[in-house]
Amino acid sequence: MRNPLSKRIMEIQPSGIRKFFDIASEMKDVISLGVGEPDFDTPWRIREEGIYSLEKGRTFYTSNAGLLELRNEISKYMARTIEVTYQAEKEVVLTAGGSEGIDIALRCMVEAGDEVLVPQPSFVSYVPCVAMTGATPVVIPLQNENQFKLTLAELEAVTTAKTKVLMLSFPNNPTGAVMTREDLLPIAEFVLQHDLYVISDEIYSELCYHGPHVSIASLPGMRERTVVINGFSKGFAMTGWRLGYCCGPEMIIEQMIKLHQFAIMCAPTTSQYAAVEGLRNCSSDVEKMRKSYNERRRFLMHAFQHMQIGCFEPFGAFYVFPDIREFGMTSEEFATQLLMAEKVAVVPGTAFGDCGEGFLRISYAYSLEDIKEALRRLEKFIMKLRGCESGC
Amino acid sequence: MREVQQLRDDILHQLEDNGRIDLSTLAVLIGSDEARVANEVAQMEKEKIICGYSALIDWDKTGIERVTALIEVRVTPQRGEGFDKIAARIYNFPEVESCYLISGGYDLMVILDGRTLKEVSMFVSEKLSSLEAIISTSTHFILKRYKDNGIVMAASKEAERMLVSP
Numbered sequence: 057m058r059n060p061l062s063k064r065i066m067e068i069q070p071s072g073i074r075k076f077f078d079i080a081s082e083m084k085d086v087i088s089l090g091v092g093e094p095d096f097d098t099p100w101r102i103r104e105e106g107i108y109s110l111e112k113g114r115t116f117y118t119s120n121a122g123l124l125e126l127r128n129e130i131s132k133y134m135a136r137t138i139e140v141t142y143q144a145e146k147e148v149v150l151t152a153g154g155s156e157g158i159d160i161a162l163r164c165m166v167e168a169g170d171e172v173l174v175p176q177p178s179f180v181s182y183v184p185c186v187a188m189t190g191a192t193p194v195v196i197p198l199q200n201e202n203q204f205k206l207t208l209a210e211l212e213a214v215t216t217a218k219t220k221v222l223m224l225s226f227p228n229n230p231t232g233a234v235m236t237r238e239d240l241l242p243i244a245e246f247v248l249q250h251d252l253y254v255i256s257d258e259i260y261s262e263l264c265y266h267g268p269h270v271s272i273a274s275l276p277g278m279r280e281r282t283v284v285i286n287g288f289s290k291g292f293a294m295t296g297w298r299l300g301y302c303c304g305p306e307m308i309i310e311q312m313i314k315l316h317q318f319a320i321m322c323a324p325t326t327s328q329y330a331a332v333e334g335l336r337n338c339s340s341d342v343e344k345m346r347k348s349y350n351e352r353r354r355f356l357m358h359a360f361q362h363m364q365i366g367c368f369e370p371f372g373a374f375y376v377f378p379d380i381r382e383f384g385m386t387s388e389e390f391a392t393q394l395l396m397a398e399k400v401a402v403v404p405g406t407a408f409g410d411c412g413e414g415f416l417r418i419s420y421a422y423s424l425e426d427i428k429e430a431l432r433r434l435e436k437f438i439m440k441l442r443g444c445e446s447g448c
Numbered sequence: 449m450r451e452v453q454q455l456r457d458d459i460l461h462q463l464e465d466n467g468r469i470d471l472s473t474l475a476v477l478i479g480s481d482e483a484r485v486a487n488e489v490a491q492m493e494k495e496k497i498i499c500g501y502s503a504l505i506d507w508d509k510t511g512i513e514r515v516t517a518l519i520e521v522r523v524t525p526q527r528g529e530g531f532d533k534i535a536a537r538i539y540n541f542p543e544v545e546s547c548y549l550i551s552g553g554y555d556l557m558v559i560l561d562g563r564t565l566k567e568v569s570m571f572v573s574e575k576l577s578s579l580e581a582i583i584s585t586s587t588h589f590i591l592k593r594y595k596d597n598g599i600v601m602a603a604s605k606e607a608e609r610m611l612v613s614p
Contacts (some may be wrong), residue, residue, distance in 0.1 A: 077612040090612035180614045229614075351477035358476045400609055426478075 064397040068184045072407035076391065080401040087430045088422075089403040092229060094293040094374070095421045096348075099334070099341035102292065106330035114329055122150025122301070123328045129335040130301055137261065138271035140279055142262030146306040150323040154259045154287040154300035156316070159185045159237045161255050161283045161302060162221070164311040165235075166191035170220040174395045175206045177377070177417075178225050178411025181410075188224075194219070200379060203368045204233035206387065214221050215246075221253045224272060227260035227372025230408045230417035232353075234372035237270045244275040247378040254282040259300070264293025266371040273303075280305050288327075290373070291342050292334045297327035349374050352420040352427055363438060374421045377405065381414040383441050391416060393430055397440075398433035451532060452488070459488055467501040495577070508593065516545070516561055516590040517568045520554040521576065522583040531555060534581045543571055554586070565589065575590050 073090075080086050097103070107309040127144040134256075135141050140146055151157040158181055166172055168190035174182045186193040194214050198204045207226070216235075222243075233245075247254055254272055261269040273282040287300025300323075302312060308314065356376050358431040360367045366379035380390050385406035394400050405412025420427060460480040462469055465548040471489065475482040486545050492498045531549050538558055539547035546559040558576070562568040572587055592600050 071614060073612055075614050077610060080611040086611060088611045092613045093609060094607070184589050202449050328504075354479050355473070403612060407614070 063166055064188060064190070065096060065287075068187055069093050071180045073403055074402060076395075076401065076407075083395070086395070086399045086401050087426060087433065089418045089420070089427070090401040090403045091419050091421055091424060093295040093421060094290060095295040095346065095423065096345050098293050098297070098330075099338050101338055102131070102294065102334045102343070106297075106326050106331035108254040109326050109329035116325060118322045118325050118328055121148065121270060121313050122323055123332070126328050126335075127301075128151060128210065128440065129332055130303070132282075133335050134303055138258075138269065138274050138284070140271065140273050140284075140303070141301040143306070147303055147307055147309050149302050149316060150328060151287075151302060151316060152320050152323050152348075153289060153298045153299045153397065154257060154285050155181055156320060157283075157312075158182065158257060158303040159188075159316045160254065160312045160319070161276060161285065161308070162186055162189050162191075163315060165253060165255070165283075166220055169218060171212060171216060171218040171303045173211070173219060173222045175210075175223065175225075177204070177228075177230050177405055177412040177415070178223070178408055179229050180408065182223050182225075188309050192218075192219070195409060195411075197409070198231075198233075200368060200415070203370075204231040204287060204377065205235050205239050205385065206243060208246060211243060211246055215250055215252075219250070219252060221255055222247060223255050223257070225257040225259075227258075227264060227269070228375075229373055230403065230405065230412065231377040231415075232370025232373045232377050233368075233377075234264055234266070235270070235368075236267070237275070240270060240272050240275060240336050244272055244278050247272075247281060248277050252285075254278070254423040255285065256282055257285045259287050260290050260373040261286060263346055263349060263374060265346070265353060269372075270440050271375070283308055288331050291345075292331070292338065293329070293345060294331070294334070297324065297330065299323055299327040299331055300442070316411065318371050328381060349420060352422070352424060355424065355427065355430075356420055359435075363431075363435050365438070374419055377384075377412075377415050378418060379414060380416055383438070387413055389418060393402050394434065398437045400430050400433045400437070449591040455484065456486055456492065456497075459485060459492070461476075462512075462614065463483045463489075463501075464499065475509050483541055506593065506596075513563055514561065515568055516593075517562065517564055517572075517578065518590065519560060519572060520588075521558055521560040522553075522554040522585075523555050523581045524583060525555075526581065534579065537579060538576065541571070541575060543567075 071426050080111040090373050117304050124144060127148040130148050131144040143387050166189050171194050172186045172191050173196055174193050175198050177389050183193045196210050196214055198206060226233060227268055245251045256272050258271055281306035283302055288294040357369055360378055367376055371377055383390060391402050391404040403417040405415030405417060462474050471486050472482045475485040525531050526533055535547055535556060538544060543560055543562060544558055547562045549558045550557045560568055567592055572585055
């Protein structure tokens with residue numbers, strides 16, 4: 057019998073998170089700070105609209121690109137949030153979550169011979185998605201001392217004649233890093249000079265705690281060179297609805313719609329109707345969640361300071377990325393021992409790239425009570441490691 | 449001045465959600481320092497902006513009998529005093545949990561806590577209806593409490609998220 061599998065798929069490593077999930081789910085009384093999704097239920101207005109659309113029997117396919125009504129709302133939303141104008145008819149496509157958008161954008165834009173720059177630590181799907189296109193992923197290891205922002209020097213160092221696309225993901229999962237307009241300007245200038253394109257994953261754009269999110273697409277000359285990926289999962293607490301969207305120049309979006317049509321047909325219809333309500337009437341719900349995340353972020357940073365764990369202050373998403381190098385263990389060893397000894401689940405930084413070694417991703421998409429309990433256990437654990445059993 | 453107002457808003461929202469929160473945690477959550485927060489809380493208690501702290505209890509889950517009634521009351525306002533005087537006559541009874549002046553077909557909404565239906569009825573007929581200014585009352589007993597003070601009373605649901613996810 058011939059091998060049914062392609063070489064390409066066999067070369068892709070499974071997600072490092074999977075292993076942790078398997079161990080943690082076998083254990084009892086685990087308290088987890090390991091989840092990459094909101095702890096809030098989807099705002100009731102949105103759920104209610106979804107229920108209503110089902111009652112009305114809106115259970116058919118929508119157009120491939122998605123409901124025009126929703127694309128119109130997205131177009132308005134982009135204009136008011138990132139100040140970039142996209143034509144609803146031609147420059148917006150609804151996808152099955154932001155993840156699909158990342159996949160189809162890459163498949164439409166690169167092929168064997170191209171290089172795609174992937175700053176890491178970053179979301180687990182970028183490198184495998186690049187690999188599946190046949191293009192070469194080129195990792196840029198970001199640095200703690202730069203607060204995990206991408207710098208011009210780092211970009212210059214790896215760009216070659218083959219480089220075509222730069223993947224950007226700020227606010228960042230797993231570090232929580234954001235890039236300001238000043239941080240992005242030199243990157244955009246470099247992209248223009250070297251005739252590159254950007255796929256900018258802005259799924260956490262609603263979760264910025266220090267001034268509003270800035271999209272690279274809003275910088276001079278960048279709109280025509282950027283595909284913005286966004287969606288409803290994080291800001292609107294709609295992970296299970298699988299609804300994302302991409303905005304970009306017509307030339308690229310047109311091809312993405314073609315691919316999307318063959319692979320997915322259309323994004324889930326119920327989710328699309330519900331999302332219209334989300335964009336029209338739920339900004340106060342989003343604001344409330346953001347406020348709550350921000351409180352927990354402050355609480356965590358305060359606790360780390362107290363425990364003397366090094367951690368740069370992240371201003372986005374719902375993650376902190378503490379430095380655990382003082383303990384002389386790998387991230388995976390630390391996370392495994394923490395899980396075994398204190399039953400706290402966190403994700404080793406290495407799940408998001410080799411340069412995450414020495415760091416942990418801690419999610420604060422949890423109630424304050426959970427966070428407090430997890431921190432209590434974490435403190436006990438590190439006290440032991442530091443060799444002082446009863447407080448020092 | 450605006451800064452103080454913002455600080456007060458932040459404190460009040462936190463306390464409204466959780467009156468038992470300790471001030472040091474509260475200060476961390478809103479990004480302020482404990483001394484300032486403590487000072488502002490004391491000040492607001494003095495100014496009666498913060499009027500008290502209480503627990504939200506689902507009495508149905510206890511063995512204790514309790515009856516709550518909403519009573520719509522129509523009254524004749526009195527010259528020079530409007531509704532305030534008659535309202536005071538009513539709200540000073542300890543059984544009265546809340547008392548509001550409302551718009552619409554009635555004037556006062558009185559919320560009453562009693563041990564039994566009879567106790568509530570007695571109160572309405574003997575104390576309330578017998579007041580001179582009262583034109584009429586209409587009593588509604590609460591049968592089931594679904595949500596109170598922003599809190600859904602139903603049992604909390606199990607966490608359904610996966611333990612670890614990207």
